[in-house]
Amino acid sequence: MRREVKRLSRSRTALFAVAIAALGPTLLSSPWADSHLGAHFVSQLLIVAVGLPCLIVLARNAPLAALEPDASKRSPPPSRGRRASGRQRPRALPARKVAPPVAQRDRVRLAALLAVGLGVWLLVATVLSPQPAVAFFGVQARANGALLGLALVAAWAIGVSSGRDAAAAIESVLLGVVGLNAIVALVQTISGVGLASGRAQGLFGNPVFLAGLLSGGLWLVIQRFRTDQRWGWAVVLVVAATQTTGSRFALILLPVVVVASFFVLTRRRTALLVLAIVAGVGLGGGLAAVGGASSATARAGQGIAGGGFSQRLEIWSWSMHAIKHRPIQGQGPGQVQAATERFKTLAFSRHDPEPTFDDAHNLIVEYLVTTGVPGAALLIAFTVMTLLLAGWRSPMGGFAIFTLALHGVEPPHAELTPLLFLALGAAASGAAPLLIGVPRALRPALVSVAVVVGGVIAVGSVYGTSSPSTPSRAYADARIARRLLPMWSSAYSRTGRIDVDHGKFKDAARWLRIAAEREPYQAFLWSQLAFAEEQTGHVADAEAHYRRALEDNHYSVDTLNRLVALLVRNGRSQDARVYVQRSLQVTPNQPSLRKLLQ
Numbered sequence: 001m002r003r004e005v006k007r008l009s010r011s012r013t014a015l016f017a018v019a020i021a022a023l024g025p026t027l028l029s030s031p032w033a034d035s036h037l038g039a040h041f042v043s044q045l046l047i048v049a050v051g052l053p054c055l056i057v058l059a060r061n062a063p064l065a066a067l068e069p070d071a072s073k074r075s076p077p078p079s080r081g082r083r084a085s086g087r088q089r090p091r092a093l094p095a096r097k098v099a100p101p102v103a104q105r106d107r108v109r110l111a112a113l114l115a116v117g118l119g120v121w122l123l124v125a126t127v128l129s130p131q132p133a134v135a136f137f138g139v140q141a142r143a144n145g146a147l148l149g150l151a152l153v154a155a156w157a158i159g160v161s162s163g164r165d166a167a168a169a170i171e172s173v174l175l176g177v178v179g180l181n182a183i184v185a186l187v188q189t190i191s192g193v194g195l196a197s198g199r200a201q202g203l204f205g206n207p208v209f210l211a212g213l214l215s216g217g218l219w220l221v222i223q224r225f226r227t228d229q230r231w232g233w234a235v236v237l238v239v240a241a242t243q244t245t246g247s248r249f250a251l252i253l254l255p256v257v258v259v260a261s262f263f264v265l266t267r268r269r270t271a272l273l274v275l276a277i278v279a280g281v282g283l284g285g286g287l288a289a290v291g292g293a294s295s296a297t298a299r300a301g302q303g304i305a306g307g308g309f310s311q312r313l314e315i316w317s318w319s320m321h322a323i324k325h326r327p328i329q330g331q332g333p334g335q336v337q338a339a340t341e342r343f344k345t346l347a348f349s350r351h352d353p354e355p356t357f358d359d360a361h362n363l364i365v366e367y368l369v370t371t372g373v374p375g376a377a378l379l380i381a382f383t384v385m386t387l388l389l390a391g392w393r394s395p396m397g398g399f400a401i402f403t404l405a406l407h408g409v410e411p412p413h414a415e416l417t418p419l420l421f422l423a424l425g426a427a428a429s430g431a432a433p434l435l436i437g438v439p440r441a442l443r444p445a446l447v448s449v450a451v452v453v454g455g456v457i458a459v460g461s462v463y464g465t466s467s468p469s470t471p472s473r474a475y476a477d478a479r480i481a482r483r484l485l486p487m488w489s490s491a492y493s494r495t496g497r498i499d500v501d502h503g504k505f506k507d508a509a510r511w512l513r514i515a516a517e518r519e520p521y522q523a524f525l526w527s528q529l530a531f532a533e534e535q536t537g538h539v540a541d542a543e544a545h546y547r548r549a550l551e552d553n554h555y556s557v558d559t560l561n562r563l564v565a566l567l568v569r570n571g572r573s574q575d576a577r578v579y580v581q582r583s584l585q586v587t588p589n590q591p592s593l594r595k596l597l598q
Contacts, residue, residue: 190291495511
């Protein structure tokens with residue numbers, strides 16, 4: 001195939017990079033767009049399609065002109081056209097030790113090779129997974145499969161390839177996105193509308209992801225505050241919004257941000273920063289109290305060891321067992337629940353016997369479970385290399401670091417996690433856009449495939465989440481969703497539930513069986529299948545599938561009690577005693593079950 005050197009169009013690659021920064025944490029992160037349009041999958045497919053050619057060239061041998069060090073990276077420039085306000089001039093950052101052009105190119109190439117290695121291993125782990133299709137795309141509600149991992153490395157390559165002008169535009173867009181989410185969070189807190197468990201979530205569907213964006217965004221604001229004192233009001237705004245997310249871990253990061261600011265601000269500006277942060281914490285706490293919402297300081301007063309953190313310790317404990325079970329290839333990308341569900345403990349189940357966790361609440365632990373030790377090692381090496389290239393003092397390097405810090409206690413996000421790697425790439429970009437040498441038709445072909453596959457997922461998601469008014473329309477929508485989204489269980493289980501509602505238990509059992517085979521680690525699917533088989537008189541099959549559900553969730557009280565009822569109805573009370581005892585271990589206050597032990 002003929003190859004020729006072709007310049008990346010700045011108006012295309014750079015514009016796409018800016019679009020990722022603008023749409024990812026806003027429109028594409030909204031719960032409605034994700035659930036009804038499959039937006040996360042569409043964006044990830046496009047990022048991979050656009051970034052893969054860039055990554056290929058960076059791994060081969062990046063052109064020297066595109067990666068020459070830029071003097072502006074040694075110290076962020078002062079604001080244009082206006083002298084910094086305040087009596088003291090802002091402290092110039094110490095000159096950053098910039099590698100010679102050839103060394104810089106070699107480091108970028110090393111990072112690209114690590115990215116390629118990570119991408120290849122993600123695909124290997126996907127092929128070796130018990131459910132390859134689900135492993136590639138990820139859990140439908142999370143979009144956390146191999147495609148997300150490929151989007152991380154592709155986003156970094158896009159950032160590196162876009163050039164200095166695009167990097168400045170990305171930084172400005174990120175500031176706007178952070179400000180927009182902060183304002184929305186404060187409005188939610190005051191009005192009480194759009195809160196999640198009493199916590200502001202901004203334009204995201206979860207407060208913890210908003211906290212991650214704001215934690216990184218605070219560093220961007222501090223960089224502007226360095227040259228213009230008026231940005232102190234933005235510091236107050238972002239910190240107040242962080243307070244309303246209720247994230248105790250984001251609150252812990254605030255002192256770390258202050259310590260880091262000593263290296264980029266004068267003493268006077270640092271003192272003003274501390275005052276602005278204190279004011280933001282007070283403002284956010286006051287607004288939360290007025291609106292009846294939860295604040296980060298109020299939740300911190302309840303103790304870090306309780307609540308969500310104890311659950312994280314449990315999940316990490318289960319993960320260690322899963323890693324020992326499949327240490328090399330892992331369970332498959334996005335398959336945390338499949339790997340860890342069976343290790344759930346009685347003590348945890350007593351707190352809540354039915355919850356499931358499809359992530360490890362720690363990026364490294366998640367990769368250890370899902371891609372094995374090689375996958376986690378490649379991720380760590382790639383991330384460290386990109387951090388070294390970006391430099392933590394740079395605006396977007398610091399943004400990525402503080403956003404990444406929340407990934408130590410929170411799950412990856414389908415839009416936010418690629419965004420931080422885009423920022424890392426942009427922070428390491430050179431003065432010129434990248435020159436690439438790839439087949440002329442490669443990028444259009446990849447984008448075309450991404451658009452087609454993304455369109456299929458979007459249409460399938462529309463039909464899969466529709467609310468038809470008639471049974472015939474419900475069947476028709478479910479049929480279309482099954483054809484377009486065969487990799488997930490949702491369309492099949494929805495069809496089964498429709499049949500159950502209309503008393504068609506034989507048909508329901510057929511569809512629920514397919515759903516359970518698509519995602520066999522979902523214990524509730526086996527339980528629903530067993531119920532449908534009970535109604536058709538297939539007692540042996542129902543019992544077998546109740547037992548299958550208990551293989552993954554040993555302490556599901558609902559499944560245990562259904563199995564007990566089935567055995568008792570068929571004159572096998574003695575066989576039911578072991579399940580009665582287990583159910584009572586989880587939830588002792590069940591008088592009707594205790595009678596069976598007498």
